[in-house]
Amino acid sequence: MPFSLYLLALAVFVMGTSEFMLAGLLPAIASDLDVSVGTAGLLTSAFAVGMVVGAPLMAAFARRWPPRLTLIVCLIVFAGCHVVGALTPTFSVLLITRVLGALANAGFLAVALTTATALVPADRKGRALAVLLSGTTIATVAGVPAGALFGTALGWRSTFWAIAILCVPAVLGVLRGIPRAPSRNGAVPALRRELRELGSPRLVLAMTLGALINGGTFAAFTFLAPVVTEIAGLDAGWVSVALVLFGVGSFLGVTLAGRWSDRHPGLVLGIGGPLLLAGWLTTALVATEPVALLALIFVQGVLSFGVGSTLIARVLYAASGAPTMGGSYATAALNIGAAVGPVLGGIGLGAGLAAPVWVAVGMTGVALGVAAAFRRSVVGSSVVE
Known part of the structure; x- marks a missing residue:
């Protein structure tokens, strides 16, 4: 795999830490800003909504920019949003910064996915995706638990400052790893032609399944802290342990899927x-x-990211006719689930703290039923059938 892929993964690590870190910070944020834990969970959904909207919007807006310029601009905006988030005393302002930060994250990830798959042969998109998403899984192993510890020791705002600071080496990595390139005017298909790909049943199916699986994962993961402390009865320090276990599992899952998803989806x-x-x-x-x-948290990390990353690779294969927009379709699929899952999980909290896990059961079950009904379409876009 090209070294530049690993530098892109560094930036994805920073953004992934921000996206996932709220799983360990929701109780502290809710207490500080005087809202309920369920309301605080909307920060995760707001981020995901920003990603869903921002992925195609940013990809379309910057599709003729040099990729390196787009990536750097997105990182700078992302850092600025975290500075504002660290300073605000108001939940509504924090919510807005999460949406704007998500727009920047979406633009970055959409371009990074397209750039990553362009750096490798056509039959290795799953491997390239695995390297890129390893940044997200390492974020759950190291970044998110560190954020939870920071939040416990220094307050939740310290984690926002840490993300803003970490954007500096991420920018330097992009500058080093992604070559300066001229604008791609005339080198890409018309936007209307790329948008027509969304009418492909195979692409819609892959996006739907990816959204369902990711929705279940986020429904459970967002409210992991109260499950660990309130249901299992463990001390708050065990939340970080649980996050590390999930992160190690997710890294293993995406790594294994990267080796198999291209040829054996x-x-x-x-x-x-x-x-x-x-x-x-x-x-x-x-x-x-x-x-x-705790054992199941590790196992679910392996399975959710293994299955989820394989489905996102299916999106990239199915969107091969949209070279500049395909990454945004994959990003949107990931984050439609990430938006819907926590909302459903938060609504279910009224019925009990285990409700988000039952939401994960339901969304995964629906995904498996749809996949079974359309199995040939799900795996039919493989390079090797």
């Missing part, structure tokens, strides 16, 4: 999907048992 989805559903169901039933819960 049916195998990954056919085995991993049912296991993922069984895992969420078991988690909901045994969440009161600390040891079992």
